[in-house]
Amino acid sequence: MSWLKRFAPSSLGGQIAVLIAVALLIAQLINFAIIFQGRRAVRLQSVVQPAVTRVIDAEERIASGRFRPGPRGRVRLEPADPIPANALREADVERAMRAELADLGIGARRIETQLRPVARDDARLRNLPPRQARRLRRAGWEIVIAIERPQGNWLVLTSFWPRGDGPLIATLLLQTLILYLALLLPLLWATRRISGPLRSLAGAARRFQPGDAEPPLEERGPYDVRALIAAFNQLRARVGAMLEEKDRMLGAIGHDLRTPLAALRVRIESVDDEADRAKMAETIDEMSKTLDDILSLARLGRSSEAVVAADLGALVEAVVDDFQALGADVAFADAPRVTLRLRPALMRRALRNLIDNAVKYGGRAEVSIVARPAEVAIVIVDGGPGIPEDRIEQVFDPFVRIEGSRNRETGGAGLGLALARAIVREAGGDIGLANRAEGGLEATVLLPRR
Amino acid sequence: MADLPHLLLVDDERSIREPLAHFLAKQGFRITQAGDADQARQRLAAYAIDLVILDIMMPGEDGLSLTRHIRATSELPVILLTAKSEETDRIVGLEMGADDYVVKPFSPRELATRAKVVLRRMAAGGARLHPPEAHAYGFAGWVLKTGERVLIDREGVSVALSTGEYNLLLALVQRPRQVLTRDQLLDLTQGREAGPFDRAIDNQVSRLRRKIEPDPKAPEIIKTVWGGGYTLACEVTKL
Numbered sequence: 185m186s187w188l189k190r191f192a193p194s195s196l197g198g199q200i201a202v203l204i205a206v207a208l209l210i211a212q213l214i215n216f217a218i219i220f221q222g223r224r225a226v227r228l229q230s231v232v233q234p235a236v237t238r239v240i241d242a243e244e245r246i247a248s249g250r251f252r253p254g255p256r257g258r259v260r261l262e263p264a265d266p267i268p269a270n271a272l273r274e275a276d277v278e279r280a281m282r283a284e285l286a287d288l289g290i291g292a293r294r295i296e297t298q299l300r301p302v303a304r305d306d307a308r309l310r311n312l313p314p315r316q317a318r319r320l321r322r323a324g325w326e327i328v329i330a331i332e333r334p335q336g337n338w339l340v341l342t343s344f345w346p347r348g349d350g351p352l353i354a355t356l357l358l359q360t361l362i363l364y365l366a367l368l369l370p371l372l373w374a375t376r377r378i379s380g381p382l383r384s385l386a387g388a389a390r391r392f393q394p395g396d397a398e399p400p401l402e403e404r405g406p407y408d409v410r411a412l413i414a415a416f417n418q419l420r421a422r423v424g425a426m427l428e429e430k431d432r433m434l435g436a437i438g439h440d441l442r443t444p445l446a447a448l449r450v451r452i453e454s455v456d457d458e459a460d461r462a463k464m465a466e467t468i469d470e471m472s473k474t475l476d477d478i479l480s481l482a483r484l485g486r487s488s489e490a491v492v493a494a495d496l497g498a499l500v501e502a503v504v505d506d507f508q509a510l511g512a513d514v515a516f517a518d519a520p521r522v523t524l525r526l527r528p529a530l531m532r533r534a535l536r537n538l539i540d541n542a543v544k545y546g547g548r549a550e551v552s553i554v555a556r557p558a559e560v561a562i563v564i565v566d567g568g569p570g571i572p573e574d575r576i577e578q579v580f581d582p583f584v585r586i587e588g589s590r591n592r593e594t595g596g597a598g599l600g601l602a603l604a605r606a607i608v609r610e611a612g613g614d615i616g617l618a619n620r621a622e623g624g625l626e627a628t629v630l631l632p633r634r
Numbered sequence: 635m636a637d638l639p640h641l642l643l644v645d646d647e648r649s650i651r652e653p654l655a656h657f658l659a660k661q662g663f664r665i666t667q668a669g670d671a672d673q674a675r676q677r678l679a680a681y682a683i684d685l686v687i688l689d690i691m692m693p694g695e696d697g698l699s700l701t702r703h704i705r706a707t708s709e710l711p712v713i714l715l716t717a718k719s720e721e722t723d724r725i726v727g728l729e730m731g732a733d734d735y736v737v738k739p740f741s742p743r744e745l746a747t748r749a750k751v752v753l754r755r756m757a758a759g760g761a762r763l764h765p766p767e768a769h770a771y772g773f774a775g776w777v778l779k780t781g782e783r784v785l786i787d788r789e790g791v792s793v794a795l796s797t798g799e800y801n802l803l804l805a806l807v808q809r810p811r812q813v814l815t816r817d818q819l820l821d822l823t824q825g826r827e828a829g830p831f832d833r834a835i836d837n838q839v840s841r842l843r844r845k846i847e848p849d850p851k852a853p854e855i856i857k858t859v860w861g862g863g864y865t866l867a868c869e870v871t872k873l
Contacts (some may be wrong), residue, residue, distance in 0.1 A: 335651075396692040443649070446715075449740065492790075492791075493790055494793070495794065501794075501796070505796030505798065505841065506797055509796065528794055
């Protein structure tokens with residue numbers, strides 16, 4: 185059945201059209217057979233009944249001595265079987281004749297038939313209406329019926345044999361064609377009415393981005409399809425409402441956690457031990473930063489920041505500059521001007537997290553930009569020990585930190601890289617990490633140039 | 635008591651407001667507290683307040699609305715207490731005309747320092763860092779947006795600025811064709827950054843020039859005044 189699958193149309197409209205066409209063909213073939221059968225029965229009767237009458241008539245005449253035999257008569261007597269052995273016989277007629285004659289008690293030893301074309305100069309044609317004669321001359325057939333009488337001689341009669349199957353087939357073909365057209369055209373229209381809305385529904389489902397304020401899909405097509413579209417619209421609205429609820433909840437959580445943190449931050453000023461106070465402040469800052477990262481990660485994809493054309497070189501430099509202002513060992517190789525469409529604040533956040541990571545775990549960061557025709561790579565190299573090869577992928581998972589090579593005291597919930605990657609992926613790019621042969625970890629941010 | 639600067643501290647959270655008031659009082663301020671915008675208006679009418687420290691997120695009338703009210707009726711300086719505003723660095727309060735902001739959870743020491751900077755600037759008759767009416771400045775084909783803190787070029791491409799560069803450029807475009815000494819620039823840009831401020835202004839100017847000058851070697855926009863400092867040598871339009 186695989187070949188069928190390959191050639192069968194895959195669309196709804198195509199499948200229904202093919203199905204209907206095949207069903208119609210089968211129905212028409214059955215019709216053909218029935219009509220053909222009927223025609224044959226009628227033809228049989230139209231030949232056999234007059235032939236029987238003529239045989240009765242001939243027998244009566246023979247019995248009363250009034251039979252005038254002769255080759256030109258319509259019924260003649262022949263001494264021997266006039267039908268050649270290789271004749272085209274018509275068994276139905278033979279059978280029907282035998283049955284009729286037996287019913288009437290007329291004796292017959294053998295009954296034979298021959299179908300043959302009408303001779304062009306047949307005398308009988310002259311007595312027919314000219315149109316019928318013309319048709320018979322062109323394509324007429326006659327049937328010769330020979331009956332062997334008990335006396336041993338043969339009673340032979342000839343009559344026209346209506347073949348007429350050609351016009352019948354042509355009529356039936358035309359009829360089928362008309363049926364096809366009359367059915368398939370409205371069918372195609374109807375399936376289009378169904379498949380059009382279904383296609384736009386599929387498109388809307390594919391495009392569906394939670395948070396996008398798309399207007400509800402127009403409900404069109406037949407009832408079932410309209411109900412489906414309505415259900416989709418409701419689903420979309422529910423998902424949107426849930427996400428909005430999530431945002432509200434996250435906002436509330438953020439506020440509710442930030443307030444006690446802020447209060448705590450104020451209160452630790454009453455701690456007299458300077459070192460203690462500094463540690464407390466550091467912990468509170470860390471908690472606050474983690475909270476920000478969690479909220480950002482949860483909200484990503486529903487960013488309120490617009491995508492704008494931005495100078496990537498200036499953006500990277502600004503981030504590096506802010507690190508340098510805080511005294512971090514971050515270097516930036518001067519880069520060519522590259523304009524990309526992105527969300528600047530989010531991208532700064534991602535780069536900040538990556539550079540922060542490099543500084544925290546690798547002591548320093550060297551940042552450079554490589555502009556290629558299809559993409560831009562921002563490469564951040566640190567001076568640390570790197571990461572075991574088999575754990576590189578793991579560091580992107582939220583809340584994962586590589587123990588051993590990384591110092592727990594430096595803090596962070598391990599969200600920085602997860603957030604950075606989520607931001608870069610949202611922008612259509614990706615982040616890769618690799619240990620360098622000469623030491624240090626190399627983080628590469630690839631951004632497509634659309 | 636009378637010569638201590640009088641601060642109005644507006645925050646609906648008592649857990650923050652009260653210890654903060656206590657801390658600031660020890661730092662040499664006179665503190666009046668208010669729990670919401672209505673109380674704040676009453677206190678503003680009743681006392682000669684020198685500086686308002688205002689929480690943005692408050693039930694009822696929020697801090698931004700109150701900032702707008704204060705700015706519409708007086709020159710009173712305002713420092714906002716903000717939650718980090720989502721993923722953008724957008725500080726709406728500065729558009730409203732606040733003089734400064736700190737992000738929660740903030741260091742009370744830093745808040746005290748910034749309050750002193752703002753008060754000193756006001757006492758010196760200096761213009762406020764963020765005049766409220768301008769949301770964007772146009773100069774030499776560039777647009778500096780104060781809300782998003784972003785620089786836009788002729789083609790609409792946004793050019794990111796570091797915090798230091800932004801503050802420096804803002805100080806310059808707010809005073810076009812004025813010669814600003816390094817000390818003045820340091821003072822104008824100070825108080826915005828948490829880190830050390832001993833970095834040379836020249837360094838930042840050269841970075842800025844690389845970003846905005848057609849030819850950084852022969853600067854046309856930010857010009858060096860020998861023996862003086864720097865000046866923005868072009869017309870600035872408030873947008």
